[in-house]
Amino acid sequence: MLIFRSEIRGTRVVEIDELVARGARGPAGRPVLFLRDAGEAEVALHSPVFDRGRLARSFGGNGILFSDGAHWKERRRIIQPAFPPREPDFHLQDVTWAVPGLVSRFAAAAESDESVGVVEETVRFTTRVLYRGVFGQDLPSDHDRVGVILDFFDSIGGVLSSTIFPRLRLDGRTMAEVRRAAEAMEEEVNRLVEVRRNSDFTSDRVDALGEIVEALDAKDDVRGIHDEVRSLLVAGAETTSNTLGFLLLMLAGHPEVGDRLHEEIVAAPDGDSPFMDAVIFETLRLFPPVWFQTREALESIEIGETPLEKDDLVFVATALIHRDPAIWEEPDAFRPERFLPGPDGPWRPPHRYAFFPFGGGRHLCIGRHLAMHELQRSIRALAGRFRFEIESDVEVAAELGVVLKPARDVRVRVFERGGDRP
Template identity: 30%
Template sequence: MAETQGSSTERGEQPSETPPGPGGLPLLGNTLDLYRDPWALYEELESYGDVVHYTAGGNDFNVVLDPTLVEQVLLTDHDAYGKWALGDVGGGIGSEGLVLTEGEQWQRQRRVIQDAFTMDRIRAYGDAMGQYAAEAVEAWDDGEEIALNEAFSRLTLRILAHSLFDLDIDAEAGTVAEFTRTVNDRMDVDNLTAFVPLWVPLPRNRRFKRRVAAFESFVEELIEQRRADATERDDLLSLLLAHEGDGLTETEIRDQMTTFLFAGHETTSLALTYACMALATHPGPRERLNREHERVLDGGIPSLAQLPQLEATERAIKEALRLYPPVYVLFREANRDVELGGYRVPSGQKVTVPQFWIHRKEAFYDDPDEFDPSRWTDGFEDELHDYAYFPFGGGPRHCIGMRFAMQELKTVLPTVLQRVDFELLSDPDPDFSMGATLRPAEDVRVRVRKRD
């Protein structure tokens, strides 16, 4: 692609014009539009072109709405963009963890942590994924009403804590759930206080700081317990501690735990929630999964060898991640003046890359709002721009847990769906709460029907 062979930034040319966009109100910019209805704001933004400027919470944002430009930001020109730690909104949580570090520190961390995500390591996590999913279903009664998002959050946290930290986290699940909620609420664009600096002594800000401090102490305690335990293990926590003093500081280790406890369970839980929600109201795709599961699994928990045969299951997962990407927007910060789509993005401004919008563009997807797993044929994927579908991001900062997540989704979903059907009780077209992740605004409630 001509545009991605090397940008004009590298060639030294620099357009002078900055991207167009809606002006918004003095001081507030587009903050209120973002607060009232982010979807409507994006519709308006799109009418200005592929790179559009808006302001919110005192920050300048440039949203990128075209896959070729997404590729430029995430891959081709990635070194021109730093991560944006959400500034004050993020509250410094996990600031020395893998999601937010940069440069040499990030490279060093990624090299160490990569060893916990080799193919062999991930395969070793397979048994827990299937077994815990079967146990979760076992605990539901026929006819019981449950909140899918809560049930899957507990399950994926249990899988993650066992796999990466060899922890049985059941007793502490509430602490992690509360922390997850705190982080999401803080970042929710529906909540105007997301834009109020943390130093402002609002009760809400004080509560946030208290909860973050409590969670960090909880994580530090877990690390202390492990230090005191001489048993040999080869999980992520042992790997991190083995590098303490030689590559990783104590704070970096704590922040990795915080990062992984959050990034590694909430995302996968949302993917399972939305996949089951969509399948509950789409009998055709659901029936195709039933047939595939009968043919390949015959009631059993998927083994690693069977996973590649679960093609219809994989298509349903892909389609759920398209319509409801748990990480629905990526942020970057230009670390120098950059050229983007013929405009100049000044150094220090933010760049927004919204999966939730690009994944539903008619230019790439027929009937884009429809849940249709059958669209994912090999031919369709060959034709699709790599960055018209990027639920796991792209370039060097792509998701380190992608293979872990896909194995988990392909193991858990068939294990659950062979045992139960879900009757959806809540809105099949839910409202979202757009915080750190794309959560449903209300619980996704279902009635469990046990299958024979």
């Protein structure tokens, strides 16, 4: 499958630097401006002069993740009740339901001395949470949807990359793979929607797919339903899994951090875990799953010193801003301590857009509370019980598509720590 593979040197995702240095081009051939300054990011994410643009829609469909304007507003209005902003714990029960399945797979690996596929297992977990909490249906803990979903993610990542980064070309064989992945995904989305339509899933809570099906069936908008399911899958399954995956790799490479995390979890199994949150934030800083956000100028505008014409594309380069040496001391070091509360209270970013893994402005991530619960609960369970080592014969690598993720073949070995469990 066509996807950019990148060596990770220390924490540095080498290919990001190379892609940025070579530059990117929009569909009309005009150069894309990378925004690497927190102030410029704020302008692009908040100004009405920018919207998500046609490029994103052409490969991702017109669902909530890629649309804008009146269409996006209508879809957000339909989906928002399934993510009530004043109830951050709304999906907590879906997460606690799925965690034991994740743990049992790691425990089985530890016992049998097998390694686990980082991407495969983390996506298996986040897919179960998503299907239950957002699509209103259950999947078993050893479900087989992972391959279809990952192939689909890789294929849209490949199409996007080949459009904007001139170094890549899609050959006939790859296009056939992209088509096959899209067909398999179409089948899965059809199945998912049919199950939800005919479901006797009894829950006192609304789920996003239930809301979507009700609103769009009334308009006979089957395509709209598909766009939303694909949007929610891309937004909700791969992002959190990638953070969890990179975090496990960081723990494997920094055993002292794993030990400190384990101590904190065992000492206060149900209490606050400031160090755990710091480890999550540091992972999101170094490896933001949404490593750039595309925006298109709706009219001419100047940003920084650069004049843009209508239809020009900018990439809000989260991955670069998160390592800006003017903001971050030793930007490439994995140092969770930088996020710990200080004598003056909780950690505060020097600029609202110095650290923004969940985006900002009107498109601020709708699933951020769900994501944080998934990360906190899974890490508490995994790091409280196991330690990890990277499988020695596999190079630690990343892949770059719509999202930044650990390479699919990266595996870790899992060891029971023994002693008390949280």
